[in-house]
Structures are given as structure tokens and as C-alpha cells.
Amino acid sequence: MPVFLNNLKKNSHLDQIHMTVCNVGSRKLGINDDYASLGWETFAPNLSIYGFDADADACEEANANIEARQVNWQxxxxxxxxxxxxxxxxxxxxxxxxxxxxxPPNEAYLKRFQGLPELVNLDFALEIETTTLDTFCKDEGIREIDFLQIDVQGADLDVLKGSYYLLEKSVLAIQIEVEFSPLYVNQPLFTDIDIFLRNQGFSLFDLAPSYRTRSDSPIQSTLHPGQILWADAFYFRDLIQENVNFNLKTPQQILKLACIADIMHFPDYALELLTYVTINYGHDPKYNFASSIIESLSEIPDLVQAEIETLPAVSKLKSYIN
Known part of the structure; x- marks a missing residue:
């Protein structure tokens, strides 16, 4: 659950931004695949969500669900x-x-692990048309993507390579599936993706790993529950360091980045960013987030008991409270 977003919304700070998110591999398998259930709906109606999937039926089902719910965002x-x-x-x-x-799935490797062949082994193959995210957005007049999620089973680096323009001009944070072992033949691995994104100015914040035990093993360690095969990797820009892309280092973009960090459960980074904007741009009321920050922290019982007024994060903001 986001820490700061609701108070930012209540104090009208979100009225000044439009959030655009893109999910490549958007098949909805459960509630965690529905962006509106993760906090993004807080930006509505200033919210655009674009999902891509090679499965036309999955897209049709998702669009029908959106229409039936009569959502107030795009x-x-x-x-x-x-x-x-x-x-x-x-x-x-x-x-x-x-x-x-x-x-193609690496079936010789997959069979060494429990639960993978019945999911990942080949059923059939077909020829399809592909395009790039840059090409699609240019054709559709979409000028920016703020948050990019990619989960396309080994082809994630290919999607990134087709998004050079958007990565340079607008993308603030990325959630991407990475593999540490070749589940698919000749696929790029985590190191390839990590090097690519670091060269684009992104920093790795965390990994949510998935493990598998060997197919014939009747035992599993509680300390090391198998081999780490893949993970969701979370990358963010650092817009408050000195040598950052000048075009992205604006108070509005830093606010967006803070909101994304809050939604993605990195409240410490969200707090750092919101404080930075307040101290450096807080002479403008729309970038003075002091009240929203303190109200949000005051809703955390452990902080109230610790005398919130004495916290360094709060002390820095006292002179900015209206």
C-alpha cells in the first residue's frame, strides 16, 4: 500500500501530472496483473495505461473487462x-x-527442474509480425512513458532495444523479468539487461527472485530453496544526482518518480525525492510537499510513538509547513 500517494492526492498535488504506464506482456492472470488494484487508479482521470500482448484473445478479454468496469482512466x-x-x-x-x-524453450535444460516442462515446453510455432515500442508510440502520438513493465519470457532485452527513444526521453522506472539461466535458447540473461539499463542511466533497486528445485529431488533446503532461475528486477532513475539528464531533472518529473517509487513499495526513495523537491522548489506551493509528507508519516503508528517531530526527515521540512 502506498505511503504518500493518498495525501498527495488529497492535497491536489497529483492534479498537475499525467501518469502513463506501459505493460509489455499484459496478459492478466490475477489481481496483481491489474494495475488499478496496485494503486495506479489514484492518478485517475490523469492516467493512461497501454498493455501489449501477442495473444489477441487475452487483449480482447482485458479490454472487455475495462469496458465493463467503466473506469475513469484511459x-x-x-x-x-x-x-x-x-x-x-x-x-x-x-x-x-x-x-x-x-x-524457443530450452527443453533439455527445463526438464532438470520441477514444474517447468509442463509449462514451458513447446506446443507449436507460428510466424507473426513484430514492431517496436518506439514505432508504435510514434505512430499513435504517444510522447512519453513514465513507467515500463516488461515480461515477455526471454525477449525482454529486445523490447528495451526497441524503446531507445522513450528510454532516453521519458521512462523513469522499469520493472522487468530477468533470467539467470537459459530457459530459452540463446536468450539474453540478467547481466545483459543490467548492463544495458545501467548504460541508459537506470540503477537496480531490488530483485524478486523465483527458485526451482531439481526434478528428481525429494529434498529442499529452507535456506537455499533451489536455484534462482528468474526474477522481477526493479530499476529507477536517480534524478537528484548532479550528473543527470537535464531534460528529465524537473520538479514535475521528480514528483512522478516519487509517486512510482511509492506505488512500487520503495517509500524510503519516495520520501527522499519528495523532500528534495520541497527543499529545492518548495517556494512554489505546488512543489511544497511538506504537509503531505508529515501527514503521511503521522499515519504510521510506530513513527508517532517515536515522536515524529524529532525525526530528521521531518526536521528538514518544518520551515516549509504553511
């Missing part, structure tokens, strides 16, 4: 496969469609 799911270039590619459809990829 959201649409587009049946397109995104990659590093515009052209034709082979889609390898797996036993469970959620594991389908532009890379």
Missing part, C-alpha cells in the same frame, strides 16, 4: 508483439500460453 490492450525491430518473427507457443516467447 486503458487499452493492444494485440501486438514488441521486439527490437519491425518485421516478422517466430512465436514459440508453449504448453501454458503465458510462457510463450520469441525464443
Amino acid at each position: 486503458e487499452k490492450h493492444i494485440p501486438l508483439a514488441l521486439g527490437s525491430s519491425v518485421g516478422e518473427s517466430t512465436l514459440y507457443v508453449t504448453k501454458h500460453p503465458m510462457c510463450s516467447s520469441l525464443y
